[in-house]
Amino acid sequence: MPEGTLCNKKPVDTAEGINTLLADTSGNTYYQEMKALEVDSDLLWKTIQNTFKSRMKTWFEICAHCGMCAESCFLYQVNGRDPKQVPAYKIQSTLGKIIKRKGKVDNQFMRDTMEVAWAKCTCCNRCGMYCPHGIDTGIMFGYLRGLLYQQGFVPWELKIGAGMHRVYRAQMDITNEDFVDTFEWMVEEYEDDYPGLTVPVDIEGADIMYTVNAREVKHYPEDLAEAAILFHIAGENWTVPSKGWEETSLAMFAGDWVACKMQVESVYEAMERLKPKRMIGTECGHAHRATVIEGPYWAGRKNGQPPSESIHYVEWLAEALNTGKLKIDPSKRIKEPVTLQDSCNYIRNQGLKKATRDIIKHIVEPGYFIEMSPNKEHNYCCGGGGGFNGIGKFRKQRNIALITKRDQILATGAKLVLAPCHNCWDAIRDLEEEYEIGIRWSFLKPIVIKMLDIPEHLKPEE
Amino acid sequence: MHDLLTGVFFWIALGVCLIGMLARFIMYFRGLSWQLDRVAYTSYPGVGFRGAVRSIYKWLIPFGTYGWRTQPFIAVIFFGFHIGAVLIPLFLLGHNLFLREKLGISFFTLNAAFADILTWTVVASAFFFVLRRLILPEVRIMTTLYDYFILAVSIAPFVTGLLARYQVGDYSFWLNMHIFCGELLLIVIPFTKLSHVFLFFASRAQLGMDFGIKRGGMKGTKMAW
Ligand code: HEM
Ligand code: SF4
Ligand code: SF4
Ligand code: SF4
Numbered sequence: 110m111p112e113g114t115l116c117n118k119k120p121v122d123t124a125e126g127i128n129t130l131l132a133d134t135s136g137n138t139y140y141q142e143m144k145a146l147e148v149d150s151d152l153l154w155k156t157i158q159n160t161f162k163s164r165m166k167t168w169f170e171i172c173a174h175c176g177m178c179a180e181s182c183f184l185y186q187v188n189g190r191d192p193k194q195v196p197a198y199k200i201q202s203t204l205g206k207i208i209k210r211k212g213k214v215d216n217q218f219m220r221d222t223m224e225v226a227w228a229k230c231t232c233c234n235r236c237g238m239y240c241p242h243g244i245d246t247g248i249m250f251g252y253l254r255g256l257l258y259q260q261g262f263v264p265w266e267l268k269i270g271a272g273m274h275r276v277y278r279a280q281m282d283i284t285n286e287d288f289v290d291t292f293e294w295m296v297e298e299y300e301d302d303y304p305g306l307t308v309p310v311d312i313e314g315a316d317i318m319y320t321v322n323a324r325e326v327k328h329y330p331e332d333l334a335e336a337a338i339l340f341h342i343a344g345e346n347w348t349v350p351s352k353g354w355e356e357t358s359l360a361m362f363a364g365d366w367v368a369c370k371m372q373v374e375s376v377y378e379a380m381e382r383l384k385p386k387r388m389i390g391t392e393c394g395h396a397h398r399a400t401v402i403e404g405p406y407w408a409g410r411k412n413g414q415p416p417s418e419s420i421h422y423v424e425w426l427a428e429a430l431n432t433g434k435l436k437i438d439p440s441k442r443i444k445e446p447v448t449l450q451d452s453c454n455y456i457r458n459q460g461l462k463k464a465t466r467d468i469i470k471h472i473v474e475p476g477y478f479i480e481m482s483p484n485k486e487h488n489y490c491c492g493g494g495g496g497f498n499g500i501g502k503f504r505k506q507r508n509i510a511l512i513t514k515r516d517q518i519l520a521t522g523a524k525l526v527l528a529p530c531h532n533c534w535d536a537i538r539d540l541e542e543e544y545e546i547g548i549r550w551s552f553l554k555p556i557v558i559k560m561l562d563i564p565e566h567l568k569p570e571e
Numbered sequence: 572m573h574d575l576l577t578g579v580f581f582w583i584a585l586g587v588c589l590i591g592m593l594a595r596f597i598m599y600f601r602g603l604s605w606q607l608d609r610v611a612y613t614s615y616p617g618v619g620f621r622g623a624v625r626s627i628y629k630w631l632i633p634f635g636t637y638g639w640r641t642q643p644f645i646a647v648i649f650f651g652f653h654i655g656a657v658l659i660p661l662f663l664l665g666h667n668l669f670l671r672e673k674l675g676i677s678f679f680t681l682n683a684a685f686a687d688i689l690t691w692t693v694v695a696s697a698f699f700f701v702l703r704r705l706i707l708p709e710v711r712i713m714t715t716l717y718d719y720f721i722l723a724v725s726i727a728p729f730v731t732g733l734l735a736r737y738q739v740g741d742y743s744f745w746l747n748m749h750i751f752c753g754e755l756l757l758i759v760i761p762f763t764k765l766s767h768v769f770l771f772f773a774s775r776a777q778l779g780m781d782f783g784i785k786r787g788g789m790k791g792t793k794m795a796w
């Protein structure tokens with residue numbers, strides 16, 4: 110039996126298909142079937158020949174096998190400096206072997222490779238900064254995931270996640286109606302506190318088109334209200350699209366490049382339809398990476414830019430605070446030791462370190478902010494990146510991975526961690542649950558709202 | 572023998588190395604793909620170029636990057652090895668005399684005592700490279716015979732050069748061996764890991780463009796290499 114009914118090379122692209130997969134508790138049958146999944150070596154080799162070009166070829170050829178990248182990888186550090194966790198070793202013993210053998214690898218090899226690709230690398234790209242030859246192993250792991258996905262060797266949750274994007278253009282089964290209804294309902298809840306608060310849907314030519322993470326719609330709807338409140342008080346002319354509102358991409362974690370393209374194109378279509386001056390995405394790292402940094406390339410946009418200028422939430426917030434669109438009441442600033450999680454996806458991979466630190470200057474009483482060490486571009490991954498957080502099969506490995514961040518936070522002495530990234534936020538929540546170090550963690554929106562100095566005319570009448 | 576080595580063989584070795592590397596350099600850049608690499612190389616040549624230059628020169632400065640600073644031991648052996656490996660072939664007095672005769676060009680010449688020190692440093696550093704490979708688990712796991720072969724080919728011209736220099740045994744034998752090893756090195760460069768002599772610049776330039784164009788350069792953030 111070369112192809113299973115659940116575990117096979119076909120992407121899921123129907124709601125029924127997703128439900129069938131979901132019905133398989135923890136993917137038990139799925140992983141059972143994976144043991145019999147045949148490797149299509151011809152397809153594998155053909156794909157490699159078409160996509161494995163000079164950049165990666167040269168990386169493999171000139172790698173000095175010097176091990177300078179070892180120490181840069183938090184997974185190496187936190188797993189007892191196991192040499193099997195050296196970035197160069199990890200990629201050479203997987204992708205490197207597939208290439209040497211011209212795609213002729215067996216099922217066991219592919220299953221082992223799947224574990225390396227999703228449980229031994231979060232694609233945080235830190236090692237790329239420490240290799241003298243400029244070899245970015247994280248990029249190669251992203252590529253390897255694509256090959257594995259094509260062959261059906263992908264963790265169960267990510268197969269489902271990629272399927273969600275194909276069916277719903279969102280990482281969960283949330284329809285466009287659900288999105289608009291939830292947003293409107295949340296805004297109604299807060300109308301009394303913020304008179305005039307609305308959620309403008311599908312307004313053409315607005316200054317801002319706002320996009321979200323579907324998890325907010327399903328699990329944290331207050332986040333939607335908070336976004337509305339902050340735009341409202343800042344006096345922004347903003348809108349949300351009724352279609353193309355999802356910024357995230359589990360398809361990127363899965364290596365499903367076709368679904369990646371479908372997903373970002375839905376957002377780009379909204380931009381083209383509504384012609385906003387700018388698109389602003391919520392406090393999410395990988396969503397920004399997917400839709401703003403990588404997305405244009407998936408969609409074949411040669412200049413590497415989305416149709417409308419697109420910025421991360423922290424860039425907007427920093428701008429609103431710096432220009433006085435939002436004013437902070439100094440007496441309400443954070444007056445306890447507080448630290449900040451720099452998300453790899455928009456700090457290391459888009460250099461937004463100044464925006465977050467500008468925000469800190471406004472919202473933290475001087476003297477209370479403590480940087481993690483290392484920080485900014487050199488910060489370590491939270492431990493749950495690249496899909497790691499969501500994969501049940503690799504939960505044990507993920508929990509070990511959290512130790513790096515736990516120790517970084519403990520070393521600051523802060524009890525409050527600002528985490529303007531959904532994935533990092535989740536990982537920090539899980540690390541508290543797992544290791545109980547007595548910390549609190551938060552997105553920026555709720556913190557900022559509590560300390561706003563609201564102009565008289567926007568306050569509710571007594 | 573000596574005539575052959577300094578005549579035909581020399582021309583072949585030099586030709587293979589230079590033409591081979593030129594071809595590989597061109598192939599490298601032609602093989603870059605904005606869509607596969609996901610870097611809009613040609614749309615932003617300015618920031619791309621600046622990123623590339625920065626990415627190269629930072630790594631050429633001893634302790635110029637976080638990478639070198641966090642690993643001072645390898646930084647020292649790396650520069651100990653490479654400063655000599657690059658300067659000696661080009662700027663040794665004997666080499667210059669030879670080049671003048673062959674090509675009609677010559678570069679400035681290293682002081683003889685300094686050249687001795689450099690050469691010994693190359694050999695000593697290579698010894699530490701080997702030691703690292705034998706001792707450190709994170710290096711050993713990736714090390715194969717091929718890595719030792721590359722080290723041997725790299726170091727052979729220096730060792731034989733020293734043997735000739737101090738006239739250990741038969742001078743003309745060591746001199747011929749030295750020339751032979753040097754030519755062998757030139758020939759293997761384009762076809763092995765040693766292609767990094769040139770492709771280092773290509774690979775670093777690519778990552779520099781990546782950061783310059785896509786990963787922060789256009790947001791005004793220079794990559795903190
Ligand atoms: C401009 C020229 C060169 C540059 C930029 C360069 C750069 C590098 C880099 C970045 C590494 C990896 C880091 C490391 O292993 O410490 C390396 C390793 C190495 N290079 Fe070069 N290199 C150059 C020229 C040469 C030459 C001329 C030789 C040979 C004579 C050479 C032989 C080696 C060897 C043998 C290694 C591996 C050392 C080991 O075993 O770990 N390189 N080089
Ligand atoms: S630091 Fe770079 S050259 Fe050295 S082993 Fe790692 S990937 Fe290879
Ligand atoms: S990308 Fe990050 S997790 Fe992956 S090997 Fe490199 S440093 Fe380790
Ligand atoms: S979850 Fe955050 S820290 Fe972890 S890889 Fe993603 S962006 Fe980086």
